[in-house]
Amino acid sequence: MAGTDFGNKLGTSGLAFLPLYKQVEKHVTQLIVEQRWKPGEMLPSEFQLASEFGVSQGTVRKALNTLTDAKVLNRKQGLGTFVAEHTGTPALYRFFPLVADDHNPELPVSEVLSLTIEQASKDVAQQLGIKTRTKVVLLKRRRTLNGEHCLLEDIYLPYKEFAGIEKEPEIPHTLYHFYQTNFNQTVHKTEDKIKAVIASKEDAKLLSIKAGEPLIWFSRLTKSLNDQNIEYRVTRCRSDNYHYLVNFD
Amino acid sequence: MAGTDFGNKLGTSGLAFLPLYKQVEKHVTQLIVEQRWKPGEMLPSEFQLASEFGVSQGTVRKALNTLTDAKVLNRKQGLGTFVAEHTGTPALYRFFPLVADDHNPELPVSEVLSLTIEQASKDVAQQLGIKTRTKVVLLKRRRTLNGEHCLLEDIYLPYKEFAGIEKEPEIPHTLYHFYQTNFNQTVHKTEDKIKAVIASKEDAKLLSIKAGEPLIWFSRLTKSLNDQNIEYRVTRCRSDNYHYLVNFD
DNA sequence: CAGTGGTCTAGACCACAGG
DNA sequence: CTGTGGTCTAGACCACTGG
Numbered sequence: 001m002a003g004t005d006f007g008n009k010l011g012t013s014g015l016a017f018l019p020l021y022k023q024v025e026k027h028v029t030q031l032i033v034e035q036r037w038k039p040g041e042m043l044p045s046e047f048q049l050a051s052e053f054g055v056s057q058g059t060v061r062k063a064l065n066t067l068t069d070a071k072v073l074n075r076k077q078g079l080g081t082f083v084a085e086h087t088g089t090p091a092l093y094r095f096f097p098l099v100a101d102d103h104n105p106e107l108p109v110s111e112v113l114s115l116t117i118e119q120a121s122k123d124v125a126q127q128l129g130i131k132t133r134t135k136v137v138l139l140k141r142r143r144t145l146n147g148e149h150c151l152l153e154d155i156y157l158p159y160k161e162f163a164g165i166e167k168e169p170e171i172p173h174t175l176y177h178f179y180q181t182n183f184n185q186t187v188h189k190t191e192d193k194i195k196a197v198i199a200s201k202e203d204a205k206l207l208s209i210k211a212g213e214p215l216i217w218f219s220r221l222t223k224s225l226n227d228q229n230i231e232y233r234v235t236r237c238r239s240d241n242y243h244y245l246v247n248f249d
Numbered sequence: 250m251a252g253t254d255f256g257n258k259l260g261t262s263g264l265a266f267l268p269l270y271k272q273v274e275k276h277v278t279q280l281i282v283e284q285r286w287k288p289g290e291m292l293p294s295e296f297q298l299a300s301e302f303g304v305s306q307g308t309v310r311k312a313l314n315t316l317t318d319a320k321v322l323n324r325k326q327g328l329g330t331f332v333a334e335h336t337g338t339p340a341l342y343r344f345f346p347l348v349a350d351d352h353n354p355e356l357p358v359s360e361v362l363s364l365t366i367e368q369a370s371k372d373v374a375q376q377l378g379i380k381t382r383t384k385v386v387l388l389k390r391r392r393t394l395n396g397e398h399c400l401l402e403d404i405y406l407p408y409k410e411f412a413g414i415e416k417e418p419e420i421p422h423t424l425y426h427f428y429q430t431n432f433n434q435t436v437h438k439t440e441d442k443i444k445a446v447i448a449s450k451e452d453a454k455l456l457s458i459k460a461g462e463p464l465i466w467f468s469r470l471t472k473s474l475n476d477q478n479i480e481y482r483v484t485r486c487r488s489d490n491y492h493y494l495v496n497f498d
Numbered sequence: 499c500a501g502t503g504g505t506c507t508a509g510a511c512c513a514c515a516g517g
Numbered sequence: 518c519t520g521t522g523g524t525c526t527a528g529a530c531c532a533c534t535g536g
Contacts, residue, residue, distance in 0.1 A: 048532060070498070076534080196463035214463045239446070244444075246441050247441075268506090306509095327515035327522065328515060
């Protein structure tokens, strides 16, 4: 009966014939994007959702478990199902791959160097999927660990989704949580392209190293829950005492 | 009844009280390691496994689906469940993160520079989890894409698990498939530590670049299905036309 | 205690592959 | 046609949380 059962209440608009549990996944995600449930809030129980959607509890369960694996939701036995928040230690490191060579992972503090509104260059516009010269926010930061300046970030945000950011009294260290709470933009996926470069004079100065030292360089494209590109950033990191950590499985 | 049902035939030895589906996962994995089913072979159907293990079909299904997500198995509707093989395009790229900047992903050909048996240095021994001076294989390779030498690899293997490798007539390009078919070592997870370095004289010569150019450098520790460290490698890659690609989600 | 998610089962029916 | 996995349902019982 997959995809052909119209006894449910999920609004199978258009021609997409998906299994019910996939429809539930999409529907729940959409409701989160529309803020029916805000980050940290509890969803109704499986049985309530099942009756609301007109499917069985097992089908709802399968969808919620998939979304939990995708870190869109958190589930706790005895407590309930909650919209995932970009807070708490695991979430903070989820998208932060840089580690000091001989230390435990630690989040560096950050220092805003500048925050300006600019017109998107051709490259930035293409990355963000917007038109050239559209307004973008450019945030430059420097991050420090154990008193050592270790990395520099140029962060581009589409102004449309982050309108008013220039009026924020303070830009917190944990940007992705900030995006989520202040602009309803939940970071869902990132794609990093890593290269090795020679430090420019300016970067070397800001990092207190000699020009000519090698740096880990990477560009990152960030997608939100609704699959929009919401951030493009270029990071340079000292490579003497730090590395970029990746696990494949 | 989770973990307390001894009506099953899974041999809950020791004190591990795991949910049945977890026990099935472990059991199936173990049977694959022991080569009851070889890579590419078909497993019995869900119902057959269920009756063999003394659990219900739904429980087997849950376990097999988890193992499929972990890429230990492949399932095809109408066909059956198969032990995953490190062959076929997706599997080849699963652990190969290097991409030419403006091209589609492509696997570079490889050229063996040397294959020697050595005594593990302190560092290599520690990485592989063996004693210093244990016998290890050292395989040096150079890989080429579009006629351009792009990367160098120093690959260390514990000789115990790869005994006889020095007598192999040829070392294929696709090493992980080779490990699997010839030594029953299935690569399951890798951990890469990426840095930026300046090319040494030797590396520059082998890569046909100038000494002093920046290189993407990374060390990789590889774990097998049974969670042993089976490979440690150090890779250097030209950074001018290539990058290391990572997706987080 | 009541309410939540977690585990396990049993069974119906669909979709797909191959002979 | 048969056999496989995929979807969906219904229901029992367990384990955890908070009041």
